[in-house]
């Protein structure tokens with residue numbers, strides 16, 4: 042379509058959505074929250090500023106060979122110094138909610154004990170600025186940046202860390218519980234436990250399967266111990282949940298060993314954490330399949346862990362297709378096949394498969410009885426290029442989000458109580474072991490200048506959210 046006048050936006054820029062998009066948004070109920078998600082270590086930078094203590098990711102990313110080209114979160118997207126402009130950006134996009142995480146080492150530099158007032162003040166200003174712009178804060182208390190001092194005494198393999206987390210949760214909710222109505226205790230404890238302590242590709246870089254299950258139990262215990270402390274400090278209408286990552290597993294053929302390996306991988310990847318949360322017990326056969334002994338538990342742990350949550354945060358990006366090995370392969374070594382003929386993949390090598398997202402949502406509702414679900418992360422990394430002006434074309438990210446939202450809309454029509462969707466991520470950011478080489482944002486970050494450029498997907502998302510508001 043042609044320009045509508047010098048300096049004016051083109052019609053396409055104002056309404057870059059299709060008729061199908063308009064039908065899509067109508068599937069989501071009035072009041073459905075539309076947001077974007079980030080995490081402290083991935084966007085803040087300022088890792089030594091205003092009293093912040095070191096985290097395990099400060100140490101891990103500074104360790105040669107751990108992160109792509111030695112990238113670190115030292116500067117990241119410099120969000121710590123750019124909160125006002127980044128919130129204007131969120132407003133410009135029309136977000137009704139914003140999910141971010143609080144850096145434990147900013148609030149408690151040693152992980153416990155002395156509170157760093159400047160750290161709490163930073164998050165109080167962030168929350169107040171969001172509320173002033175009519176954006177609902179969704180606060181994650183732990184998104185992987187464990188205070189280094191706690192790691193020095195065992196980190197998540199030390200049961201005391203669970204108690205330290207509950208104290209940290211108490212401090213934060215005492216300060217912000219009057220204003221923040223949506224709380225997430227942990228982000229993806231599976232990644233913290235297995236990637237951090239099992240295979241070691243994430244901080245603290247330990248390779249010990251037994252340690253991974255001990256850490257996993259203490260992460261769950263941290264969640265369970267924090268729940269009552271948080272509920273005492275937040276408003277009765279406020280809600281508490283946690284965000285779990287799921288990667289649905291599919292058999293690549295009909296052989297018995299393939300079905301067995303697919304089921305065992307599902308146990309390991311998808312059931313390990315949701316089972317204690319939803320059913321108050323670890324899934325049958327998990328420890329045997331991983332050839333570990335059950336982690337040390339005390340009486341009452343599983344009751345604390347299985348206490349009711351108000352919502353489940355669902356993080357999903359892709360699925361895994363499994364081929365059975367001739368011998369029972371341990372599920373952390375299962376054979377993932379790819380590329381699947383006719384399938385499409387993101388820059389992470391993750392298959393784009395919205396159907397498995399739909400089936401996951403149905404499963405979480407029917408098999409785990411979740412009464413409220415938020416998609417707290419979904420998005421894609423593609424090779425985004427910026428040509429120096431205000432435009433970044435990312436059609437594949439638009440298509441990815443469209444397809445996944447279509448799958449979510451079908452789940453809503455099938456009765457799944459889905460309350461909101463947060464795309465990962467608001468900004469391009471520090472993608473853990475991949476450093477800055479992978480871009481997930483609907484907003485491009487030029488790291489040389491820290492300039493933010495809304496990608497086509499950001500303009501599209503804005504129009505979609507506007508259409509939903511109009512249709513509600």
Ligand SMILES: N=[N+]=NCCCCNC(=O)[C@@H]1[C@H]2[C@H](O)[C@@H](O)[C@H](O)[C@@H](CO)[C@@H]12
Nearest residue numbers: 080228229286288356358359360361472
């Ligand atoms: N096959 N396969 N596997 C896919 C497994 C995905 C596990 N990683 C995540 O979910 C992380 C989550 C994290 O919260 C965020 O901090 C990360 O930036 C995003 C993007 O990586 C996602």
